[in-house]
Structure formats: C-alpha cells, structure tokens
Amino acid sequence: MSRCAACGKELESDEVAITRKLVNRGCDSFYCVSCLAARFSISEEDVRALIERFKAAGCSLFY
Ligand SMILES: [Zn+2]
Incomplete structure (x- = not known):
C-alpha cells in the first residue's frame, strides 16, 4: 500500500494514478x-x- 508523501495517509489506486498524471508518470x-x-x-x-x-x-x- 502506498502512502501520501506529504501526510502519510494510505492512498487509493486513483490517488496514485492522478499523481502520475499531474506530477510525473x-x-x-x-x-x-x-x-x-x-x-x-x-x-x-x-x-x-x-x-x-x-x-x-x-x-x-x-483501473
Ligand atoms: Zn496527503
């Protein structure tokens, strides 16, 4: 499970995907x-x- 690099919250797959989209693939x-x-x-x-x-x-x- 990935965690938010800023606040440590457990991330949903959508949040990982939107980070890739907005920040860097x-x-x-x-x-x-x-x-x-x-x-x-x-x-x-x-x-x-x-x-x-x-x-x-x-x-x-x-996905
Ligand atoms: Zn956060």
Missing part, C-alpha cells in the same frame, strides 16, 4: 487528493473531477 512518491489540491492550488473537488475525467477518457493509469 515515473514518479515514485505519491500524494492524496487533499495534498495534491494544496500543491496545485485547486480544490479537492477539482482533483476528483479530474480523476473522473481521466477515467471517462479511458486513461490506462486508472
């Missing part, structure tokens, strides 16, 4: 939705909406 540290939102100065709702958009687009990072 090859990154090895991952962030939870709230830490990603803080890092990119967007809301948690925006991060969740992006996850849904990438899933709907069939992005292979999401």
Whole structure:
C-alpha cells in the first residue's frame, strides 16, 4: 500500500494514478487528493473531477 508523501495517509489506486498524471508518470512518491489540491492550488473537488475525467477518457493509469 502506498502512502501520501506529504501526510502519510494510505492512498487509493486513483490517488496514485492522478499523481502520475499531474506530477510525473515515473514518479515514485505519491500524494492524496487533499495534498495534491494544496500543491496545485485547486480544490479537492477539482482533483476528483479530474480523476473522473481521466477515467471517462479511458486513461490506462486508472483501473
Ligand atoms: Zn496527503
């Protein structure tokens, strides 16, 4: 189980995938939705909406 590199929360697979999408496909540290939102100065709702958009687009990072 991966943990958020900022707060230590256990991560869902979607959170690992959206970190790859927003930060770097090859990154090895991952962030939870709230830490990603803080890092990119967007809301948690925006991060969740992006996850849904990438899933709907069939992005292979999401499963
Ligand atoms: Zn976090």
